[in-house]
Amino acid sequence: MKTRHGTFPTQLATLVGNSNAIANIRNEIETLADSHASVLITGPSGSGKDVVAQLLHQRSRRAAHPFVALNCAAVAPDLLESEMFGHEAGAFTGALKARAGRFEAAHGGTLFLDEVGDMPLAMQAKLLRALETRVVERVGSMLPIAVDVRLCAATSINLFAAIDRGAFRSDLLYRLDVIRLVMPALADRPEDIPLLVAHFTAQLPGPAVTFDDDALALLMAQPWPGNVRELKNFVERAQAHHPGGRIDADRATRLLHRDSPTTPRRTTPPPPPPPLPSMLPAGNIDLKTILSSMEQAYIVEALQASGGAIAASAKRLGLQRTTLIEKMRRLHIPPHGQA
Incomplete structure (x- = not known):
């Protein structure tokens, strides 16, 4: 209460x-x-x-x-x-x-x-x-x-x-x-899972769902990061989808993955995405210089677009006003972004 x-x-x-x-x-x-x-x-x-x-x-x-x-x-x-x-x-x-x-x-x-x-x-x-x-x-x-x-x-x-x-x-x-x-953790005492499942099903209203041995074996092999609370939620989900029904390993698998009982399972994994082309040029690069140049270019463009308004430029760049001023000093950028 x-x-x-x-x-x-x-x-x-x-x-x-x-x-x-x-x-x-x-x-x-x-x-x-x-x-x-x-x-x-x-x-x-x-x-x-x-x-x-x-x-x-x-x-x-x-x-x-x-x-x-x-x-x-x-x-x-x-x-x-x-x-x-x-x-x-x-x-x-x-x-x-x-x-x-x-x-x-x-x-x-x-x-x-x-x-x-x-x-x-x-x-x-x-x-x-x-x-x-x-x-x-x-x-x-x-x-x-x-x-x-x-x-x-x-x-x-x-x-x-x-x-x-x-x-x-x-x-x-x-x-x-x-x-x-x-x-x-529940994963450290898997032998208790059949008893917990029986306990939770007995507490639910309506026709009780049942689990066959293969389904229970599958549940005992799960990691259960949410522990007993997660198992209880799983039993309630099984009861909601299959009131009074029998849960086998196939149904348990779909319920574990939160698929709808009418959604067919994918039998083959999707093909992997094609590899992205390499952005690295041949030879060595100076990443620090490249990043500084890009940062300077964005700041200059923002200042020019705002007519040199520091607050508006900082907002457009997602920076604090004081942070933008410090970057301008470090990169030797004049107030209006002009060279």
């Missing part, structure tokens, strides 16, 4: 698969569910990090309290503080009444911050303070509000590389990375 504060699951999340990687994550979830320690869930986009966060909540003593989710990449930076900590009436334009933030909404339960690596640096400092003090302040208020939340964060980027780029705070990473769970 969606609310203004996030996602409150109405049914138990399911981590589908029998691979060793998924079995290990299930064991970790059962072991760590009742811990108060923050959890950082990493893995590629679409691999199911949100499912792990929901399971950690649902298996814990906090399960009777809210599970509140916030995608840090989906909220405008200037609204993120209000979304996370809430605001008082009149705190900013459009704040007509007071509103609790995600921390308050998750009191007693779990707060899940998805794509935390995309959080602006200024907001990272405020999140760090909230995690250290377990106190938040609404925007426009100085009244401290104590909160009791278990924080789960997820990211699909390398936070250590982000720290090296100056895009993520190292002290916040160490606060989040108390416990780490790593979701594998």
